[in-house]
Amino acid sequence: MLTDSRRSAILHRVQETGSASVSDLARLVQVSESTIRRDLNRLSGQGLLRRVRGGGTGVGAEFAAAAGPEPDDVPFIEVAARSVSSKQRIAARAAALVGEGDVVVLDIGTTTALIARELRGRSITVITASLAVLDELREDPSTELILLGGVLRRSYHSLVGTLTEEALHRLRATICFLGTSGVQPDGTVMDTTGTEVPVKRAILGAAPRAVLVADETKFPGTGILPVCPARDISTLVTSASSEARTLDLFRHTGSDVITV
Structure with a gap:
């Protein structure tokens, strides 16, 4: 293991x-x-x-x-109600990065669920541990959907644990989309839940192109554990109002920064 x-x-x-x-x-x-x-x-x-x-x-x-409060204290539906317009713009722009035939890994989270909605009707394969993504794509005959196994984290509609991680280690995708609870001023991508961090790291290892989706409230946001440094992110899709110095840091490390 x-x-x-x-x-x-x-x-x-x-x-x-x-x-x-x-x-x-x-x-x-x-x-x-x-x-x-x-x-x-x-x-x-x-x-x-x-x-x-x-x-x-x-x-x-x-x-x-x-x-601060544990993520399980903040239900998915409550997080989904925050920064809705920013998340929708980010999701639409992020979905445009997906090409026909791509194999896509979608992280858990409210923004990635919106990306899934934007991907409906596309001839692609989607791999996810998010039940919210499953709900968005379960009726779409165009999309081949692979749901990862794991332990159910009910409050955030996700699957976590060793089964999830080991499945990701066996799969290869062309692009992955990662969410975050916050980005530090030094570009470190953070998360607040110990059980989610290994899954996020496994997602990064499953695809050569990693896209981070984060609205303006994530600069900086909360987080107690590092997921990865800015240099591991190929593309950052974020709000035009996100903190400028952190965006410049991502550019300096080689990431494409797309603002909407």
């Missing part, structure tokens, strides 16, 4: 059960206890769990207050 996938599985077990021992986690992911101890130390350092003697436990309320 890859390192990111293994740590995602560890984090999911601790979040699910409240705590887990080193020996139990070693059996779960089939690695040595010393490897588990290193993983727990790393996850603890990132603030995703608390390292205790013999294992790890979920983070306490003081961390939740410092980090």
Whole structure:
């Protein structure tokens, strides 16, 4: 099992059960206890769990207050109501980057769901772990739709976990579209959910062209974990009002920046 996938599985077990021992986690992911101890130390350092003697436990309320609300506290339908006009413009422009016959990976999120809507009627293949994308394309006979497996994250209409990641490692696409909870001033693409970050990294590895879609509220936005640096993004599609210095940084690293 890859390192990111293994740590995602560890984090999911601790979040699910409240705590887990080193020996139990070693059996779960089939690695040595010393490897588990290193993983727990790393996850603890990132603030995703608390390292205790013999294992790890979920983070306490003081961390939740410092980090802000967990994504599961903000339902998909609520996020979808934010910056609607900006997201629609971004989605329409992003969809125009897809050519006939392309194999497209769509990340979870409200903007990528709008991209799926724009792609209806196109002779393409779409790979996704987003149930919102599934809803947009399930009745479209032109699109071959591949739904990735995984654990259901109900509040955000997505599938996550090792099954999702391993499927992405086996697939190859021509272009992928990535969402984000926020972009740091140094160009680092961030996310707020530990279980989503390994999936996003696997999406980046599945296609040679990575398109980041982010409206003006994401510059800067929230996020506790880095997904990738700006140099890993081939094209950024964003609002014309997004923070200019960060957009210039993306251009400097070689990304095409499209504003709408």
